[in-house]
Amino acid sequence: MADDTQISKTLSYWLRHRPDAAGLVLDDAGWAPVDAVLAALDAQLPGTDWDRLVQVVELNDKQRFELSADADRIRARQGHSIEVTGDWPVTPPPETLFHGTVDRFLPAILAEGLKPMRRHHVHLSPDVETARKVAARRGKPVILKIQAARLAADGGVFRLTGNGVWLVGHVPEGFISII
Secondary structure, three states: OOOHHHHHHHHHHHHHHOHHHHOOOOOOOOOEEHHHHHHHHHHHOOOOOHHHHHHHHHHOOOOOEEEOOOOOEEEEOOOOOOOOOOOOOEOOOOOOEEEEEEHHHHHHHHHHOEOOOOOOOEEEEOOHHHHHHHHHOOOOEEEEEEOHHHHHHOOOOOEEOOOOOEEEOOEOHHHEEEO
């Protein structure tokens, strides 16, 4: 039987990047029918049922997924490389936000700013500790302080996901400092 990490990674792959790999069709906002997701999970990770799916959604440390109010649909909250029209509310950011990265990316970031790369948005954290955890997955963390309120005043559009991740299209280098 698959563990929660396997289920979470599989869901992330399907709901963020390759729904076709599971025969899923996402709507414009990234929602997939729960019944179709359960059928695909059971085919790839036998024994994955409704209770396990709910457990993965509710207990995921990063709250990567959400179920619709009627529990009929599921989606990844953010991090898509496929086209989705997110319904994240435009929200004024706090004075500062943070981004965790590693040394090898610093020269490009300091020259060009933070770019979404293969995703739709740059992901920012509300606090240093969260940014550190994000960066630690790739190596020794480097924490960047983002002047978010100043960027918003300069035209940056910030969106806030249901799990507290801040999204913005680009952070120019002039709004970034190393902590």
